[in-house]
Amino acid sequence: MNTFQLFKNSLKKPTDLYSAKDLPFVKSFLYFLFLGLVLLIPVLAQTIEMLGTFQNDMSKIAAEMPEFSIQDNQLTTDEKDSSFLYKTNYMFFTFDPDGIQTAEGLQKDITGNKIAVGLLENELVLATTEGSLLSSLLETNKLVIPYKNLSDSKLISRNFFKELGTSTGNRLTVILLVVLSLMGPVLIDFAFSLFFGAFIAHLLSGARFLGLKLGQSVKILLFASTLPVFFCAIAGIFFQLPTSSIIMLVSIFYYFQIIRGELRTK
Structure with missing residues (x-):
């Protein structure tokens, strides 16, 4: 099963992700980066809203001030x-x-x-x-x-404030800086949730009876986290959430379902 098929399964049937264990490391890492970007959506939404407000204010200020x-x-x-x-x-x-x-x-x-x-x-x-x-x-x-x-x-000058109120280049620069500055902390927090969750799930789920290694459990949990990641990203636009806890708990729940399903077939 390729990455795209696993992605579809993670949204439609998150208990059918066992084959994620065989995905190459590079593809798994790229998927990890993709989910990290998704987790930035609430911050980006707030940044865009704030920039819109700021530019509107700068336009009003420029209109009120003289040369x-x-x-x-x-x-x-x-x-x-x-x-x-x-x-x-x-x-x-x-x-x-x-x-x-x-x-x-x-x-x-x-x-x-x-x-x-x-x-x-x-x-x-x-x-x-x-x-x-x-x-x-x-x-x-x-x-x-x-x-x-x-x-x-x-x-x-007055033109400086006018440009602050209209320039899309400034907005794109700020958004890019936000992504670059927050991507690291977001990925670190996400990685900790994945590895800690995978360690617990690997020990308690009976994965050893399937011959799974911890690294393979991390890959399975990575794809199992897709649905909670998207949920937290969308819901986080409207209100604060304990994102890490939600992702870890829901991912572990799906992981247990995946392992139990495989154990039944053995």
């Missing part, structure tokens, strides 16, 4: 009283060429996991609350960059 530039290390615009504050569920954005806001004041306004971005009169500010993910990555909860320290202040 501006950085001149003599200061935020400059021809319009008077052009400062404004834009709030969302995750971000405070301040455009303040009039010198009303300060970095300290900007940080005091944020709560929870929100971030604050400020184009102030003399500096660019990125602030967050203590203990947030961003603060742990930056090793500070307030990043202040004076315009004089920017290598090319001309990059910061």
